Structure formats: C-alpha cells, structure tokens
Amino acid sequence: MNRTAYTNARLFDPANGLDETGALLVEDGKIADLGASLFSGGVPQDMETVDCGGKLLTPGLIDMRVFTGEPGTEFRETLGSASQSAAAGGITTIIVMPNTDPVIDDVALVDFIERRARDTAIVNVHPMAALTRGCAGEQMTEIGLLKDAGAVAFTDGDKPLSDPLVMRRALSYAHFFDALIVQHAEDRDLAAGGVMNEGELASRLGLTGRPSAAETIMIERDLRLVELTGARYHVAQVTCKASVDIIRRAKQNGLPVTCGVSAPHLTLNENDVASYRSFMKLSPPLRHEDDRLAVVEGVADGTIDVIVSSHDPQDPETKRLPFAQAAYGAVGLETLLPATLSLVHGGTLALERAIEALTTSPASLLGLKSGHLTKGSPADLTLIDMNVPWVLDPEKLKSKSKNTPYDERRLQGRAIRTIVGGKEVHVSGGK
Amino acid sequence: MTSSDANPTPLFPHRHLIGIEGLSQADITSLLDLADGYVDQNRQINKKGDVLRGRTQINLFFEASTRTQSSFELAGKRLGADVMNMSVSSSSIKKGETLIDTATTLNAMHPDLIVVRHGDSGAVELLSQKVGCSVLNAGDGSHEHPTQALLDALTIRRRKGRLEGMTVAICGDILHSRVARSNILLLNIMGARVRVIAPKTLLPIGIERLGVEVFNDMTEGLKDVDIVMMLRLQLERMHGSFVPSVREYFRYFGLDYEKLKVAKPDALIMHPGPMNRGVEIDSAVADDINRSVIREQVEMGVAVRMAALDALARNLPNEQPAGYGA
Numbered sequence: 070m071n072r073t074a075y076t077n078a079r080l081f082d083p084a085n086g087l088d089e090t091g092a093l094l095v096e097d098g099k100i101a102d103l104g105a106s107l108f109s110g111g112v113p114q115d116m117e118t119v120d121c122g123g124k125l126l127t128p129g130l131i132d133m134r135v136f137t138g139e140p141g142t143e144f145r146e147t148l149g150s151a152s153q154s155a156a157a158g159g160i161t162t163i164i165v166m167p168n169t170d171p172v173i174d175d176v177a178l179v180d181f182i183e184r185r186a187r188d189t190a191i192v193n194v195h196p197m198a199a200l201t202r203g204c205a206g207e208q209m210t211e212i213g214l215l216k217d218a219g220a221v222a223f224t225d226g227d228k229p230l231s232d233p234l235v236m237r238r239a240l241s242y243a244h245f246f247d248a249l250i251v252q253h254a255e256d257r258d259l260a261a262g263g264v265m266n267e268g269e270l271a272s273r274l275g276l277t278g279r280p281s282a283a284e285t286i287m288i289e290r291d292l293r294l295v296e297l298t299g300a301r302y303h304v305a306q307v308t309c310k311a312s313v314d315i316i317r318r319a320k321q322n323g324l325p326v327t328c329g330v331s332a333p334h335l336t337l338n339e340n341d342v343a344s345y346r347s348f349m350k351l352s353p354p355l356r357h358e359d360d361r362l363a364v365v366e367g368v369a370d371g372t373i374d375v376i377v378s379s380h381d382p383q384d385p386e387t388k389r390l391p392f393a394q395a396a397y398g399a400v401g402l403e404t405l406l407p408a409t410l411s412l413v414h415g416g417t418l419a420l421e422r423a424i425e426a427l428t429t430s431p432a433s434l435l436g437l438k439s440g441h442l443t444k445g446s447p448a449d450l451t452l453i454d455m456n457v458p459w460v461l462d463p464e465k466l467k468s469k470s471k472n473t474p475y476d477e478r479r480l481q482g483r484a485i486r487t488i489v490g491g492k493e494v495h496v497s498g499g500k
Numbered sequence: 501m502t503s504s505d506a507n508p509t510p511l512f513p514h515r516h517l518i519g520i521e522g523l524s525q526a527d528i529t530s531l532l533d534l535a536d537g538y539v540d541q542n543r544q545i546n547k548k549g550d551v552l553r554g555r556t557q558i559n560l561f562f563e564a565s566t567r568t569q570s571s572f573e574l575a576g577k578r579l580g581a582d583v584m585n586m587s588v589s590s591s592s593i594k595k596g597e598t599l600i601d602t603a604t605t606l607n608a609m610h611p612d613l614i615v616v617r618h619g620d621s622g623a624v625e626l627l628s629q630k631v632g633c634s635v636l637n638a639g640d641g642s643h644e645h646p647t648q649a650l651l652d653a654l655t656i657r658r659r660k661g662r663l664e665g666m667t668v669a670i671c672g673d674i675l676h677s678r679v680a681r682s683n684i685l686l687l688n689i690m691g692a693r694v695r696v697i698a699p700k701t702l703l704p705i706g707i708e709r710l711g712v713e714v715f716n717d718m719t720e721g722l723k724d725v726d727i728v729m730m731l732r733l734q735l736e737r738m739h740g741s742f743v744p745s746v747r748e749y750f751r752y753f754g755l756d757y758e759k760l761k762v763a764k765p766d767a768l769i770m771h772p773g774p775m776n777r778g779v780e781i782d783s784a785v786a787d788d789i790n791r792s793v794i795r796e797q798v799e800m801g802v803a804v805r806m807a808a809l810d811a812l813a814r815n816l817p818n819e820q821p822a823g824y825g826a
Contacts, residue, residue, distance in 0.1 A: 211748040241700040245716040
C-alpha cells in the first residue's frame with residue numbers, strides 16, 4: 070500500500086468550508102483521511118511523511134482553458150510539455166481546447182488526446198471537443214458520442230460561434246445531453262481589424278480598436294438563446310464591466326449561465342500594451358483599468374465563476390512582428406496561481422474565492438471528481454507557499470513557448486508541491 | 501334536387517378532406533368503418549367497384565411521391581373512376597404559372613376529385629378555394645397528411661381493436677412532419693394518449709400545447725407504450741444542422757431492440773415510409789413479423805383512400821345544375 074502523510078498543513082478547501090491546520094493522508098492515489106486531529110498522536114513509522122510547514126494545502130488547481138499544439142503544431146507545445154508547465158504552476162488538471170490541427174471534432178480524436186495524455190502527461194488532461202465541425206461554425210458535432218467518449222464541454226475554442234441559428238440549435242441539442250457549451254464571446258464582424266482595446270490608448274498608438282461591445286453583444290445574444298433552450302452556457306472569458314453586469318443580471322434571473330476570466334485580464338490592462346508589446350496582445354484584448362477592476366469585483370462577488378490561464382503558447386516568430394501582425398495569446402500555466410495571489414495580497418480578492426475559482430468551481434462545472442478535499446476523492450493536491458517572493462525568468466518556464474506577459478515581473482507566492490493522484494509531479498524548494 | 505337534400509345526414513359532411521383538424525370523432529369513425537369494407541374488397545380476386553364510375557379524379561403532385569400517388573391512383577381505379585396523374589415538374593413552375601392558375605386550368609376540365617400534394621403548408625387549402633370539385637390533401641408542407649393518419653388509425657384499430665386509451669409514441673423529426681401533426685390531431689380526437697420523442701432541435705416550439713407529452717429520451721418516452729410510430733429523418737436534416745450525424749442519431753434516437761425493451765411486449769411498430777434503415781430504425785426491428793406492421797400500413801392506405809374518395813364523392817352533385825354547359 071502506497072501511503073503518504075502530509076502533516077502540519079493549512080488544509081484549505083472552499084467546497085467544504087475547511088480552513089484548519091491538520092494532516093491529510095493519501096492512500097493509493099486517493100484522499101484517505103484528513104483533519105486537525107489526524108496523526109495528532111504522531112505519524113506511524115512505516116508511512117512516508119511530508120511536513121508542510123504550515124503552508125496552504127488546497128485541492129489541485131484546475132485550468133479549464135489551455136491551448137496546446139498537439140496535434141499539429143507540436144513545436145509550440147505538446148500535451149507533455151503543457152503538463153510539465155501545469156505541474157510547475159500547481160495545476161493538477163488541464164482542459165485542452167479543440168483548436169488543434171486537426172480540430173478535435175471526432176470521437177477518434179478525443180481518444181487520441183486521452184491516449185497521448187495518458188502516455189506523456191504528468192497531470193490530468195481532459196479535452197473540450199469542438200462545438201462545430203472544424204470549428205467552422207456551420208455544423209454541430211456529435212455532442213452525445215463525444216461526451217460519452219470523454220469530452221467535458223463543447224466549444225470552438227478561440228473562435229466565436231457567430232451564426233445565431235447554429236448556436237440556437239447547438240444549445241437546444243446539447244440540452245438533452247446536459248452538455249456545457251463554452252463560447253468565446255466576441256462578435257467577429259464588430260471586432261474586425263481590431264488588435265487592441267478600443268479607446269484613447271489605441272488611438273494614440275495608431276492601432277485599430279476592438280470595442281468591448283463586440284463582447285457584450287455576443288453575450289446578450291447568446292443569453293436570449295439560453296432563455297429559449299435552457300442549455301448550460303459558459304462564457305470562456307469576460308473582460309469588461311458591462312459583461313460582468315450582464316452576467317450578474319442573468320444569474321439573478323436564474324439562467325444556467327456561468328463565466329470565466331483569464332489571469333491576465335485580472336491583473337493587467339491596456340496600458341501594458343504601450344510600446345507595442347506583442348506579448349500583451351490577447352483575444353479578447355486587455356481592457357481599460359475600470360474594466361479590470363470590474364472583473365476582479367466579479368470574481369470577488371461570485372459573478373465570475375472560474376479563473377483560467379488561457380495558456381496559448383506562441384513561438385517567437387509569430388510574436389516578433391509589428392503589433393498588428395503579431396499572433397494573439399500568452400502562456401499562463403505557471404503564472405495562473407501567482408497572478409491570482411497578487412489580488413489576494415492586494416486585498417481585492419478573498420483567498421477563499423480565489424481558490425474556489427481555481428478548484429471547486431471548474432470541477433463542478435465540468436463534472437470532475439476532483440476540486441475538493443474529501444475522503445475518497447482523488448488525491449489531486451497543491452501545496453502553496455503564499456508569500457515567497459520571486460522574479461519570473463521566461464527561460465525557466467517549463468512551457469515550450471516563452472511568450473509570457475509577466476516577463477521579469479516580481480511575483481509573490483507559488484506552488485511548492487503538486488500532487489496528481491497521490492503522485493508528486495512537482496516539488497520546489499519554495500525559495 | 502341535390503344529393504344533400506336526398507341525404508340530410510351525409511356519411512361525411514365535408515366537401516374537402518384538407519386535414520384532420522375540423523373532423524369529429526364520428527367523421528373519423530365513419531371513414532374507418534367504410535375503409536374496413538374496402539380492405540375486404542381489396543383482398544378479393546375481383547377488386548373493381550363502380551361507385552366512382554363516370555367520375556374524374558386528378559392526382560396533382562407538386563412534390564415527388566411514389567407510394568402515396570400510386571395508392572391514390574389504385575384507390576380511384578378500384579372505385580371505377582377515371583384517374584389522371586399530373587406531376588407538376590419544377591420546369592412548369594419555372595414557366596411562371598402560379599398555383600391558382602394551375603387550379604383554374606384544371607377546374608375547367610371538370611374533374612370531380614382532385615388529390616393534391618404540395619411542398620408548402622396551406623397550398624392545398626388555397627387550391628381548394630379555387631375549384632368546384634372536392635379536394636383531398638395528400639400532404640401539404642409540414643402541415644397535414646390526413647389519409648396517412650387515417651390509415652395509421654385503421655391499422656391500429658384492426659390490430660388492437662380500438663384507439664381509445666392507447667398510448668402512442670411518435671418518434672423522430674416531429675418538426676418537419678405533416679404525418680406527426682395529423683396523427684397527433686387524430687389520436688387526440690379518438691381518445692388515445694400521445695407522446696412525442698425527439699431531440700429538441702426536431703421538436704416544434706409549443707408542441708406540448710397540442711395535446712402531447714414531450715420526451716427527449718427514447719427509453720423514458722417509450723415506457724409502456726402500445727404503439728411506436730417512427731418518422732423518417734430526411735437526409736438533408738442529418739448533417740449538422742438539426743442533428744450532428746446519422747450514427748449519433750441512430751445511437752440516441754433510432755429504434756432498436758434495446759430501446760424497445762421498455763415498451764409493452766406487444767407494442768406495434770409503425771413507419772409511414774420510406775424508411776431509412778439504420779438511421780431512425782434498426783433493420784431487424786423494421787422486419788420483425790411479430791411487431792412491425794409497416795407493410796400492413798401500405799395495405800390500409802389503399803383502403804382508407806378508397807373510403808375517403810367514396811365519402812367525398814357521395815356529397816358531389818349527381819345532376820347537372822340547371823343551365824350548366826348551355
């Protein structure tokens with residue numbers, strides 16, 4: 070029997086309202102027991118023991134928006150390298166997007182992702198399948214068969230599903246299967262040509278703006294369709310104040326709607342683009358500071374359910390270009406936790422909400438067994454040093470791509486141990 | 501003196517058969533009773549009758565049809581009528597003739613009965629307003645297909661002895677189906693309990709207000725039913741617009757023995773045809789001699805159409821109106 074005792078840990082689990090110092094026993098990949106009184110009389114001799122030094126032991130983090138390059142563009146990222154990066158960031162489960170080459174829109178491709186993940190990844194990997202074939206926005210995919218094969222949700226990834234009739238039918242069809250539909254909410258026509266947030270700064274820089282209305286119009290439209298169909302609908306990333314208000318109202322009206330926000334949108338704003346930094350070029354774009362404050366508040370009050378990395382590895386050739394021509398996206402697996410903790414340290418986000426948005430919320434949205442510290446559930450755990458200061462060195466990132474917007478940034482707090490199914494996949498000194 | 505004066509309570513007090521809507525329980529029962537007799541006649545060596553002798557029947561089909569058109573043709577001929585088939589090709593529509601022009605042209609040829617199929621809902625009713633004879637609807641758009649509902653009812657009544665109290669599940673593409681609409685109406689009038697089972701994308705909005713119980717899950721909807729009516733899923737609706745694929749449709753919404761388990765052990769399986777084997781129905785189920793009555797439905801079709809033609813013809817004037825043709 071494989072048994073490990075984690076002692077002297079601050080057991081922290083928003084799902085169970087748990088915040089106490091105690092121990093946790095991992096047995097054969099599962100949480101066998103936990104609590105303040107566990108091992109109060111000492112740990113048995115035959116057991117491997119990890120002294121957590123009073124650090125935070127939380128459910129393993131779940132990142133429900135990760136792009137990789139496998140299959141198709143493995144030079145950017147493989148499932149294996151993404152999992153290494155996730156483990157280093159304290160993430161025990163990644164949900165990979167279907168925008169690969171080929172697009173994950175067929176049962177055989179879901180099987181491929183699962184097999185490659187089993188053989189090469191050190192964290193849990195679940196695919197979201199495409200909502201439409203080839204993510205082309207025209208024909209819905211086999212939602213029933215794909216869900217049975219293991220797809221945890223359905224999305225066209227970084228592409229919005231524009232056609233309202235296709236969206237309506239997809240929502241309507243998905244309802245029977247209780248499938249979660251995830252939308253990248255941006256009206257492509259309205260955002261056409263835009264490369265950064267529309268506003269004064271874009272005008273000064275001479276760059277074409279993408280208005281936040283492109284996001285709100287799409288969300289408003291989709292909510293009408295959710296009202297018609299009753300399907301579960303999730304906005305992958307909300308980035309502006311108006312979107313937060315819309316979702317808050319929809320939730321008050323009882324619609325089955327949820328949403329996420331990326332760590333960069335919580336911690337950076339359009340001013341970071343200044344001097345045309347293409348690593349700050351995201352989709353949707355970094356917004357005005359007022360919008361950033363509104364999304365932070367949205368996470369704090371529960372309007373925004375989950376925080377994601379939106380990890381999108383890009384090689385230097387696609388980023389070292391004039392801003393307008395550079396690719397969108399930033400790597401984020403290793404900065405998801407420290408970026409979120411910066412809000413906790415700054416006093417704008419409670420620790421409980423932060424951890425909930427990184428664990429319990431995505432788990433319940435996606436129907437995963439993990440995401441909480443409960444006897445019998447998988448031993449997916451993250452040990453966090455809340456306070457350790459460090460400077461991000463892009464060369465030390467485990468990801469194959471180094472396009473991080475937090476280049477050289479001073480950060481506080483990181484994962485010092487990552488445990489997946491009872492197995493330690495990342496250990497750092499926490500220095 | 502007209503025939504209606506001679507017969508103050510006609511068997512079927514309607515000039516046209518446009519839909520099940522507007523028919524009474526008595527109307528339907530009369531047609532089914534009449535059809536029962538024609539089933540017997542059709543099983544004789546000499547199948548020819550003469551109640552429509554001298555009458556002209558035009559089968560006007562704006563939409564391609566094999567079985568309905570031949571069924572109506574045979575029905576008319578067995579009753580002694582002169583039957584003419586007109587398939588209005590798309591080319592003559594391209595020539596610019598409107599539906600009403602076609603109707604008035606035909607009307608000038610003095611037909612007694614016109615059987616019409618048209619791709620647009622409401623087209624048959626429009627045509628019926630422009631002609632002097634009786635019109636039978638052989639299917640209009642997604643609206644009604646009354647003789648199909650009547651032949652289904654006849655099939656059930658002959659097998660089960662009654663319609664009242666039967667639980668009937670209609671499964672598949674309800675949204676585009678005129679067969680479903682006519683059957684829902686008829687079965688409700690006759691006191692049967694009707695369920696519809698389909699993916700939400702193939703259910704019309706507000707269907708629950710038409711007197712049906714709505715299900716998305718076959719194994720829930722088929723529980724303890726007496727009759728399973730499968731509908732044809734048209735190919736152009738399979739590939740991603742309403743349902744993702746044929747294989748997914750068959751997996752979750754196709755009728756196979758596994759899903760049929762929850763129905764009553766003596767539940768009948770029906771299909772208006774033509775079938776897509778392996779799409780909405782498993783081949784073995786469709787051919788199950790103990791359960792499937794699909795071929796019987798075709799036989800009932802001829803008898804029901806004879807009954808409908810006969811009943812309408814009884815209301816036609818038997819004498820030339822005064823001054824007519826002068």
